[in-house]
Every structure is written in structure tokens, then in C-alpha cells.
Amino acid sequence: MIVARTGNEAMAEAMRQINPDVVAAYPITPATEVVQLFSTFVHDGTVSTQFVPAESEHSAISACVGASSAGARVMTSTSSQGLALMHEILFIAAGLRLPIVICLVNRSLSSPINIHCDHSDSLASRDSGWIQIFTENTQEAYDTTLMAVKIAEKALLPAMVTTDGFIISHGMERVELVGDAEVPKFLGERKAKTSLLDVDNPITLGALDLQDYFFEHKRSEIDAMNHVLPIIDEVQKEFGKKFGRNYNTVDEYKMDDAEVAILAMGSTGGTGKVAVDRLREQGKKVGLIRCRVYRPFPKGAMLKAVSKVKVLGIMDRADTMSTLGGHLYNECRSILYDSEERPIMKNYIYGLGGRDISIEEIEDIYAELFNIQKSGEVDKEIVYYGVRGE
Amino acid sequence: MFPYDKYLRRDKFPHIWCTGCGCGIVLKALLRAIERSKIPKDDVAIVSGIGCSSRTPGYLDFNTLHTTHGRAIAFATGLKLAKRKLKVIVVTGDGDATAIGGNHFIHAARRNLDMTVIIYNNYIYGMTGGQVSPTTPAGKRSTTSPHGNVEPAFDISGLAIAAGAPFVARTTCYHAVQLDKYINKGIMKKGFSVVEVLTPCPTYYARPNRLGNAVEMLEWYKNNSIQIEVARNTSDEEKAGKITIGILHDSDRPEFCDVYSQLSARVREANKE
Secondary structure, eight states: OEEEEEHHHHHHHHHHHHOOSEEEEOOOTTTHHHHHHHHHHHHHTSSOOEEEEOSSHHHHHHHHHHHHHTTOOEEEEEEHHHHHHHHHHHHHHHHTTOOOEEEEEEOOOSSSOOOSOOSHHHHHTGGGSOEEEEOSSHHHHHHHHHHHHHHHHHHTSOEEEEEETTTTTSOEEEEEOOOTTHHHHHHOOOOOSOOTTOTTSOOOOSOOOOTTTHHHHHHHHHHHHHTHHHHHHHHHHHHHHHHSOOOOSEEEESOTTOSEEEEEOTTHHHHHHHHHHHHHHTTOOEEEEEEOEEESOOHHHHHHHHTTOSEEEEEESSOOSSSSOOHHHHHHHHHTTTOSSOOEEEEEEEOGGGOOOOHHHHHHHHHHHHHHHHHTOOSOSEEEETOTTO | OOOGGGGBOGGGOSOOOOTTOSHHHHHHHHHHHHHHHTOOGGGEEEEEOSSSGGGGGGGBOSEEEEOOTTOHHHHHHHHHHHOTTSEEEEEEEHHIIIIITHHHHHHHHHHTOSEEEEEEEOSEETTTTSEEOTTSOTTOOBTTBTTOOOSOOOOHHHHHHHHTOSEEEEEETTOHHHHHHHHHHHHHSSSEEEEEEEOOOIIIIIHHHTOOSHHHHHHHHHHHEEEHHHHTTSOHHHHTTOEEEEEEEEOOOOOHHHHHHHHHHHHHHHHHO
């Protein structure tokens, strides 16, 4: 079925079709709608979910942890400060290996207070042990929400699927929905190995674990993350085969003969592709790489992609506050350390607090990348693009 | 004409509140209360959290601090302890103060720190689009309880009294004159004072609950509130469903900064010996 949906509506539709056992959430702009729409499905009896309108995000994710420990399929949605307030529990969800899925709408973290898009919120949770998938448009947000449940349950790790606040969350687009009956068939039931509700086989979760075994438990969690990429590949392949839409951990666009490329995440991937098309019409060999799966970092696929070009402009919609630039920039520099041939890289931090990035601006960045290719030199490795006083 | 301009950041207007919203009524009452207190502008700090109510300080020309959701009282606690001469006023909402920030609210009351907390109670989360809040009356509709709220509601003033606040008053946006009087009393009170004001949200609360427009909501407040002095002599049957307004509690107990200062003076004295 083809429908017109905003990102939030599409994620709510995905949640309706998934029909989780428990959803606990707290309102926050611009993610509120996801669960608000979902709550009407609950109240109308369209889904059989237990809905908990919690008193804060901290309580919401805590309720999710409780429900997931009992073996339930659990989802929630939040953004920015909401995710920051969940921070403590994010690590617990991952450490307890609970496959909770968050529909996350990216929004800047305070201060100053802002409700618009950048990636500082999910990137601040980078090391929490959650799988993170950044989507480019409404269709992908919908598809990835469906896939994330399966990925999380196979990996026994929680996952967040992100959309760019307002740009995707509130922008209406054409979306192809999977049939209602197809989703339960695709996902199957969650079969938790252990459950707090299994009174015949009582278990203890979250117990004190000091110098004796903490390290082993943490090591096994890290090892679980090591096994996630093949699971994502497998689920993406299955999804593509069943529903006809194919996804990769790293999305390459017109990269085969590209000389210069931009690497970005989220909706900027879509804007960038339009810029690529325009420049290709002028005969310029440009390409675009989009990091779709950010955690775990798809090292192999990313190395393959970035190694194709001479010059790479890396666009980060957040800063690491380390004086070393943005997240993608640092990850890419790190994975390229052992490579014989490395592209010249320049980091563009852009769009903080929802500052718009236009097709024309991305074309300008490509023009600059060609200049770098010509001179073979970067004057300044990290720039803050589109900010006053630069 | 009351000199509101003296206290306003005119360049921040027009405000963001919906037509018929009660926030503007509270804002003006707050300014009248401050004017009456004769406290110089620079000695007043207004702190807010997140939500419709919490946009108030943005329009006001005092020391203002706009914080995170639920934490206004926690930030204000630090502010007051660091700068005791400041008259600290917190503007917050029912969601901000009794859901996500409920813990800070009861502990500040318990501690009896000298500040005035004005709680705009519109029965829902207005800023995010009318979701169910801890004060949504049972059975009432919101965007996340479309067939009626299944949970019982908090009585904010009752909560404040139980937690130890020495001054607690409740009124509504219909009773605007009474409102500034209570806010002024709260400001002049030494200790943790709470003024709960019922504010109409015609956009998100009135619509799903068919309560009419802003004027009709104000009329509803008028017809469904009962002054505490009258309520005391009214049978439970007669006052059923009515909102008790007035100064609900006024007592005296040691204020936190004073207790703290006395303790530190005592310890210093003892160390000298």
C-alpha cells in the first residue's frame, strides 16, 4: 500500500504493525507524535500493547527494561533531552542484553535550548552498547523500524533507529507500507531465553558484579556487538527479498567512478544525492557515501567505500568537543590508519541546532573538494560550515 | 494603567501562547505581585523548566534562567543557596513540577528553602500537544488518553502541604486579582511557598473534553470553584466536584538557609574554642 506519511507517522505505523507487548514513553518534541499516534491504536484496540504513559523518560526506559526482562517485545520513542535522561538506563538495557527498540528523533542537546535537528543526542549515547541506525527518509525510517526489532532480538542488544528532527519526523513523503499480516510473519515472536516471569526457573538480573566477573560479562557484551554486522546484513537481505527494498550498512551513491565524495548521515544523504545528480549532469565525477549503521561501526564496508575516492568531505552534524572534529571524521581517520592509500579528508561540521543545509551548499562543498584534489592540500582540516564568524 | 512595560522584554514579543491561554494572565499577575512587593528588579530571579508555563521568563526583564524539563526547582535551589539575597521565583507547570520534576518539588518543600513556586496547572502537557499528565482528572480525555484517563490525578496543593510547604494557595485564571494577591503573599513569605493556578488550555484540554472556548473555561472556573472559607462550612455533597481555592495552608517553620547559617555559625564558634 502506498500512503503519504510523516516520519513520525510512519514510525507509529511500523509500531502498530509490530504490535509490541509493552510501550512506555514520555512526550518530547519532536518525537511526541510517534507514541501519541500509537496510543490511539492502543486505546482503539488496534494493537494489544500495554501502554505506560510514564512520568519521565528515565521512568519510561526503566519500565521498558522491566518489561523486556520479563520476555516482552518492547519499544519506545524519544529525542534529545529525553534520550539524555535515559542515559543511565541505556547502559543497563545493553548490559542486560535486552532487545528494546527506540524510535529516536534526532534533536540538539541543550544548552542553548533548541528543538531542531542535529545528531548530538544519539552520538552522546554512542558508547552505551546500543545498535544505532540513522535513516535518510520516511520510507527508510519505516522499513528500518521493522528491521530493528528483528536485528535487536537476534543480537540480544537494544537498538535505536533515528530520523532527523522535523526534517524527516514532520516532513510528509510517499511511503510504501508492508501488509499488516506480513510484519508478524517477518518478525516472528520474541522468544526470550530467560524471563523474570518464569517462576519455575527463577533468575537474577542486574546483580552486583565486582572484580570477580564484571569484566567477563562486559567482554561478552562487547563480543555481542562484534557479531551484529552479519546479523544486520542478513536481516536487510531478508527484508529486501521479501519486500523489495534493499539496504546496506553503508549506502554508496554513484561511487564507482567518483573522484571526490561526501560522507554524511541522516537526511543530508538525500540532499547530497540531489547535489550529486546535478553535478553528474555537468559531467563531474562525484559520489556520496551515507553511514546508515553507525553502531557497530561498519569498518569493512566503510573502508571499501572511502577508499574509492581521492578526496573525501566528511559532514558531521555534531561535534565531539575534543578539538578533533566530528564523530564520522574521527572514526574514518581511525579505520584508515592501516591503509596504504588514504583519501585526503576534510571535516565539515554543519547544521547544528537545525541550521538548514541546502543542495547549493553541498554543491559548494563538492567544488571545494575538487580544489583540494587539484592542489593536493587541505588548508584547514576541520571547518564549521554555515556558521557566522567563520 | 499598570506599568507592565517596566518588567517586559518587549523585543521578545509576540509571545508563543495560543489564543485564550491562561499563561498571559499569570504573567501579568506575577508582575503586579512583584511591583507590590517593592523588590528591585535586579534582586529577583525567575527560574523555569520546560513547557508552556516555562516560556514566561523569556518575556520578563529580571535575572532569568530557563532550565531543563522538571529541574527548575533543582536549579533554583543552587541559585538561592549561592545568592541568598535573591528573591527566587520558579514558574513551572503541572507536568514539569509533578511528573518529571516531582521529586525536586517534594524535597524542596520538605527542606523549606525560601522560594516561591508558581505552578500553572492546565491538566495536560500543552507544549507537546496535550498528552495525559499527573493532574489530568480521571476520566478526562487527552491525546494519549483519547477515551478517558484511567489514572487518578495529583492534588498539587495537597501534595505541597503534605511535603511540608508552609504556604500553599490555589486559585484560577478567572480570579486574576486574587492570583496576584496570593503570589505576592508567597513572595513575602519566608520559606517554600506554592501558588497553584488553574490555567485554561483551550487548544488541547478544552477541545477533547468539550469544555468550550477560553471564555467558557474561565466561566467554568468561576462556577466550579469554592473559596476555602466557604468550603469549610459546606457539606461534602454540595462541594463535590468543586475546586477549593484560597490560602489552603499558612504556617511557620524554620527556613533552610537560616538553619544552615545557624549551624555553620555554631560549628565555627565551636572550632574557635
